[in-house]
């Protein structure tokens with residue numbers, strides 16, 4: 560079997576490695592237009608349980624990535640005079656570059672060809688020359704866009720504007736910094752992903768002016784405590800919601816963000832990409848024909864993806880609704896934040912207060 564993979568992000572690389580390890584008799588080529596060093600972004604949230612999807616076929620990579628995770632089990636809010644912290648389910652993060660480097664190395668060891676530095680040939684040419692084309696070319700997928708009518712693509716840019724920056728310090732865990740300005744709240748989502756680095760993603764729920772990086776450094780000077788803000792292909796943008804009524808057409812299949820996106824505020828896109836990758840490789844091994852494998856892949860993945868997208872939408876709406884809440888109490892922010900996607904209920908928090916669940920005891924500091 561000849562397989563072309565468009566895009567060497569987490570989805571494309573994890574699929575290529577897992578396909579080789581699953582015993583599929585396939586020649587796999589990954590086309591990636593960027594070098595790993597040039598990838599966008601900073602750290603991504605990845606709960607260690609998300610690596611369990613790789614573990615059965617690739618325990619070495621799962622363990623290596625688990626070793627890179629910076630983990631925490633509390634959420635902190637800075638709004639007003641003193642920070643508030645609350646216990647929360649354990650989460651971790653690692654640098655996107657570290658993740659891609661590990662997956663790229665694994666692909667090389669397994670004999671996957673990676674054509675780096677140029678855009679992939681168009682989907683028609685690849686589909687002609689291969690048994691299967693895996694479009695793992697991200698949220699802005701040119702493959703999906705070219706065949707949007709065949710995939711039934713729906714895309715939507717949703718407010719507010721956000722910018723993905725880094726900070727030269729490790730915040731103690733998932734930390735939300737809220738600066739109440741005359742134009743409305745400016746919110747930074749931060750979490751550590753290395754001993755001296757955090758992701759620092761800023762959004763402006765009320766619209767208004769979009770500060771430059773120097774302006775954001777001034778706005779958040781106190782919690783930054785002298786740490787610099789870093790840029791990496793950073794620009795103000797709006798989240799692109801992607802949905803498709805069909806994830807494959809003939810011998811071309813969508814994987815990861817090309818097939819679906821989930822709002823960045825729930826930190827789930829990489830996990831979904833890894834789960835897609837292992838599900839597709841598994842279906843190709845277990846099903847008797849390509850059409851059966853592509854249907855089985857979509858059937859297995861669609862319910863979990865749509866569930867995550869619903870949680871992401873609720874979370875996005877909650878953050879967008881912060882417009883006009885200037886001066887609101889940090890306790891209210893924390894409580895609503897924890898329950899916004901429906902994954903943690905007020906009942907869970909009450910159980911925690913009674914000492915029977917792992918989330919919820921609010922503590923103040925500073």
Ligand SMILES: Cc1cc2nc3c(=O)[nH]c(=O)nc-3n(C[C@H](O)[C@H](O)[C@H](O)COP(=O)(O)OP(=O)(O)OC[C@H]3O[C@@H](n4cnc5c(N)ncnc54)[C@H](O)[C@@H]3O)c2cc1C
Pocket residue numbers: 565566567568569570571590591592593602603604605677678679695696697698700701723760814815816817823825826827828829830831832
């Ligand atoms: C601001 C922000 C914050 C996020 N935070 C998190 C987080 O904390 N946790 C989390 O799990 N997820 C997070 N995500 C989502 C996560 O980044 C994506 O879901 C994940 O990267 C999807 O992987 P992918 O491989 O499908 O796509 P991508 O990672 O986008 O990879 C696609 C690859 O395809 C390549 N490519 C595109 N077109 C071509 C072409 N024509 N030829 C060759 N190569 C091509 C690109 O260069 C890229 O390397 C965040 C996303 C955003 C925008």
